[in-house]
Amino acid sequence: MEIKYGERNIAEGQLITFPNPRVGRRYNIDITLPEFTCKCPFSGYPDFATIHITYIPDERVVELKALKLYINNYRDRYISHEETANQILDDFVAVCDPLEVVVKADFAPRGNVHMIVEVQHKKHQ
Template sequence: MVKTDTSGLTQLGANAGLPASPQEAVLERVPHSNAGERYVVRFTAPEFTSLCPMTGQPDFAHIMIDYVPRDWLVESKSLKLFLGSFRNHGAFHEDCSVHIGKRIVELLDPEWLRIGAYWYPRGGIPIDVFWATGPEPQGIWIPEQGVPPYRGRG
């Protein structure tokens, strides 16, 4: 087994506070030590929060990020801090969801990435946002995200 090169990381193993905003958050990456192997990496953030830009009220989502790496992997602590930086950030559901996907793509240049953002209702309407870099790649098992659509009390 190859040891992952962590020499360039600034947050892992250090006391890193929550960034004040997604723009200030530093996403970090490590080399993909299994280059040539095709597989899906999944991150699940079931307690994601942001703020409504109009009311300042909290919004909650279950975020699922799937990607097929090329040369890089996202470092999970930096991802956790990046996602946490939305806690005091005001943006619409669609903006938060797509921004997360685009930042990761900018960092990693993965073969493929999709984000499923399953937002809990506010004002009686759930908003789910799905974004991907393209069609699912062939020849690789990509599991369903497994988050049921909101059904309310019906």
């Protein structure tokens, strides 16, 4: 079966950034990604979440299409809720190096359990 162009774009997707147009001004950027999916590493069942990223940029800001492709790359990954939030944070910090960032992974209830994982990072100055 032929790989579709969207699947290829997702597989190749990497976080990219561009220069902050207002370096030195503290401002928040709030991003919501409501269609996150991954797979439970124990059962293989799909997990669905809304990912919230709030950050204060320093020198770089994240490019949104690249972020979308990066997030969509999780859809076939076997990963826990806890590791999901932490991995997104680590990757975001590595590329964007913000002054502050909070990643909140709000997972849809499954089996009568609702879980939210929130992780944060502050740049040492």
